[in-house]
Amino acid sequence: MIRNSIRQMLRTPVKLAAFLSLITASSFLLTLGLNLFFISRETQKEAQNSFITIGTVEQKASNSGREALWDVTDKDYIYVSRKIYDAPISDSVLDIEGMPYIHKPKHQPVYGSYNENYIVRDPLGEVDDAWLGNEGQLAIVEVTPYEDSVPGEPVKMHLIRGLYGKAITDSRTDWFWYCEHSNPNPEPLYAGTNYIMVVYLSFGKHEINGTMTRIEEYRPYLNINAIRQYTKDGTELFDSEAPEKYRDIVTEDFYETEQGQKWLAIVEGFRFANDLIPVIPTDSTHLIMPFYDGRCSVETGRDITETEYKEGAKVCLISDKFARNNGLSPGDTLPVTLYSSDYYLPSIHLPELLVNAKLQPYEAFEDSTYTIAGVYRSLGSAHTTNIHKNAVIIPAASVENSDENNIILYGPMQPYNTVFEIENGKIQEFMSKLSQSGIDGLDIRFYDGGYTELAQEFKNMRNMSVILLVLGIITTILIQVFFCWMFIVKQKRRVSIERSLGANKRKCTVSLLAGLLLVAALGCTAGSISGTILTKYTAEQLKETELFSDEFSTGKAETEPVNISKQQIQPPTYDLPLGILSFTVVMTSTMILATFFTCRVLKTEPLKLLANIKYER
Amino acid sequence: MNILKLENVSYSYQTKYQTIEAVKHASFTFATGKMYAITGESGSGKSTLLSLMAGLDLPSEGHIFVNGTDMSSLDRDQYRCREASVIYQAFHLFSLLTAKENVMFPLELRGIPRKEASRQAENYLQKAGLPEKIYRQFPPMMSGGEQQRVAIARAMAAGGKILLADEPTGNLDTENEKKIVELLKAFAHEDGCAVIVITHNPEVAAEADKILRMCDGILTQIQ
Incomplete structure (x- = not known):
């Protein structure tokens, strides 16, 4: 029966070629669609983990004024422009419900730590x-x-x-x-x-x-x-x-x-104040801009983990210069005694005087010992990185006592002291909620490493893969239905003859399905293989081209020239499993449809089949 | 030897508008070694009766006995495979199989190995009077007479003792008609089969050993 089935199929070459090529094409589309769908999904997932979206907050100056300064040489006043700010806006205004925060905006200070054993200057380079x-x-x-x-x-x-x-x-x-x-x-x-x-x-x-x-x-x-x-x-x-x-x-x-x-x-x-070192509290290392954009990076040891940040572990990152001058390395401990808290200037501007408004010395508000987790290195000078050469980075939550009596400077939120993190791709949502909240007077700038542009590419790729997938599924179903009709339903005459010659239903089923399924299997194999090869090729192309620069990400191009960090996404490949999946899906659906139509054809008694044939004839 | 017995056989079926009683209380016994002709007008129920005898369906009432066994208790596929063969006016050959492959089909269905089936098929085709060049031809390339002879060769290959022929000469010219009738007669008298022929043609009917008539579903013997 199998031989006869195949033989009869081979003797209708046009139908056979049409079926083979169409089932190959549909299987190809399906494989390609499935692969692209999964690749885009997984790549986006990968990107979600690779990219970080941070925002900086700056209180807008309410006005710019002119300050008159007497100049004794000219016996006249000279005027200098300066920004005038209203009362500082609290970071809590941005604590809006539903914001996609990962780390909320916090107006962070820079602490000053003193210890008589710190070596704060390079002993070889400075007197x-x-x-x-x-x-x-x-x-x-x-x-x-x-x-x-x-x-x-x-x-x-x-x-x-x-x-x-x-x-x-x-x-x-x-x-x-x-x-x-x-x-x-x-x-x-x-x-x-x-x-x-x-x-x-x-x-x-x-x-x-x-x-x-x-x-x-x-x-x-x-x-x-x-x-x-x-x-x-x-x-x-x-x-x-x-x-x-x-x-x-x-x-x-x-x-x-x-x-x-x-x-x-x-x-x-x-x-x-001369021997102070700046201590930067933060909720995540990448919330410090030079670390985010790659100008600073942990060179030895490790970064502080999210858990350590969350739990306020007594661990810290120190600069390579400070580590070298003090003979410190990861695993060593560092006494941190905090005397000052500056909510205005970045860490490169250390206080030069440490007495309070009553002209009394400050008392330490925090005295702890930190374990050095890692040593970071800065690319560029302190002025380009805006981070002091001796800066120590600690989890904000590790500071247990309030600095309320040690605040030496206070100013409006600035990009270097108020940074937050949101979920990737949620900038529009953030801005929309901010706009709805009616908050005014703040300038928010986002840095996403190019994710926004990339997300659009992902969306396009995903849409394309969905189209291919749907097209593949529809085409496959149409092709299967059409050819099942042609090779099964239209074979009533053949079935009735076989039945009248004594072939039972099982043999007739084999006779109807053997050739059809064999050709379908060949087509599916060819389609799946070609789809897999093309996917592999596409994935290789993506690997070559998906070296994403964050140079043109939101706001980045406006900053000073920096060593641009590049993100590379390695799209995962599921070519073989998806090729097999596509083959299985097409074959299974073909078998189901073919069996369904065969059962319907065989359900009719031979007498009726023959009668119909007579009628049709 | 009696091989096929109809006992009060009736068959009705439902159309969209009415119930048709195609066969009414037909009773008759067919024996091997004889050729029977069933005549009657179109729509009198001849072909339905033939299909029932071929085991393509079961009677609504009554019984058909094959070698004394009620057909309802038989495996009708096996019955058609081993006991009864059918020849149609429209030949009903597999159009995508060659003449030889058509004849091989029932042989292979019975489990005869391919080589042996091929040899036997050639014998039957030869017996049916077909030249060797026809063996590899497809039915659409053959004449009506050649197709019917292939159909008869296929029926002979089935090896059953009952041959049912529905208007076997309906599409043939006089010369081919004679040849086919001769073949059928030889099948009955020489091979010892029960050949039951449905025909409109009185000349074909006249060649039969017994003539039956169907009229409005009622079967009667007229000779």
Whole structure:
């Protein structure tokens, strides 16, 4: 029966060729569609894990104003522009229900940690003492003018002693020019009176002996009535309206007095700040921009894990320079004692003075020992990465105590201190919800590593694969139905003859199906193989071309040139299993349909079949 | 020897509008070695009766006995395979099989090995008076007479003792008609089969040993 079945099929070459080619084509489409569908799905999944979408928050300046600064040289004011902000907006305004956050926006501070054993400068590259005092430009001095000062003109000061800042005290002379360069109404200084003040080195043009001469001069630096300190919500704890006070008169036993003690605290505060290292608390390493864009990366050891971040484990990342200077490596411990908290400036701007608004030293609010998980390396200078060379990164949740009494600076949310993470591909959703919430005054910028563009490509690929798949399924079903009708239903005559000659239903079934299924199997095999080969080829092409640059991702092109990190997605290949699946699906459906039609044909009694044939004839 | 016995056989079927009683209480006994002719008008129930005798369906009433066994208790496929062969006016050959392959079909169905089936098929074709060149031809390429002879060769190959022929000469010219009738007679008288021929043609009927008539489903013997 099988031989006769195949023989009869082979003797209708046109039908056979049509069936074979169409079933091959449908199987091919199905294999290709299935493969592309799964490849796009898996690639997207892979991308979901490879890409990270972060956003930065910046409070918009409410206005830009001009600040008038007196210039003693020109005897006039010069104006400098500066941004004016309304009261800082709390990060909690972005805590909107339904936002696709992975890490909510947090206005993070930069802490300052002090330990006498830290080596904060490269011992081979810097002369430690000479550095003291804001790179040698700053000093606290006790001085007396050689003569009464004339407002608006430099006065020659006799240096009695230097309390801080060796650059000035080590200089060979015992005098310097002093000028209140930016003060239109300076208080006079009197010869024979000793003054204590914080000064910084600058250059000014003055008329000396009838000619305008550029001289090295020291200028007042610290208004001790406005030493900044803030509450947690940004309220100033100092009196910004208090009259400026840049100096005090030093009398006998001055340092025993309350005011004298404050000056001694300022001296200590400067010394103390000199050895601070910045500590950056975060909820994830990639929320620190240089780590996100690849300018910083963990070189030895490991990154802090998500669990450690979540649980506030006492682990940290340190810079390679700090590790080298201090002989530290992953696994070692690092004492972290936090004294200051800065909600305004990035880590490269360490505080230079550490006294509170009452001119008292700060007390540590946190004292812990951290285990070094990894050592990171920066590509580029601190100014290009915006991260201090000694910066230590810790899980934000590891800081157990509040920094409310140690806030030295507070400012609006900035891209470097307020970063959050959302689910990939949810930027539009975020912006829509933000818009609905009516929040104004914040500038949100997203960085997604090119995911948005890629997601569109994935969508297109998925749509194409669905079309191919549906087309493949429909074509397959139509082809199967058509050929089952042609090779089974239209074979009633043959069946009736076979039955009249004594073939039972089983033999007739074999006779009807053998040839059909054999050809279907050949077609499915050919279609599945060719579909698999094409998929393999396509996957290879994708591997070659899917090297995605995040250069053109949202907002990225607007930043300064950086070493662009590239994401490479390896599309998984399921070519063989899907080829087999496609073959199985087509064959199974063919068998089901063929069996269904065969049963219907055989259901009719031979007499009726013959009668029908007679009628048809 | 009696081989096929009809006992009060009736058959009816339902059309869209009415119930048709095609055969009414037919009773008759057929013996081997004889040729029977059943005549009657179109629609008188001849072909239905022949199909019932071929085991293609069962009677609505009554019984058909084959060698004394009620057909309803027989495997009718086996019956058609081993006992009864049918020849149709329209030949009903497999159009995609050659003449020889058509004749081989019932042999292979009975489990005869291919080589032996091929040899026997050639014998039957030869017996049916067909030249060798026909063996490899497909039915559509043959004349009506040749096709009918192939059909007879196939019926002979089936090896049964009952040959049922439905208008075997209906599509043939006089010369071929005679040859076919001769073959059928030889099949009855020489091979000892019971040959039952349904025909309109009185000349064909006249060649039969017994003539039966169907009229409105009722079977009567007229000779």
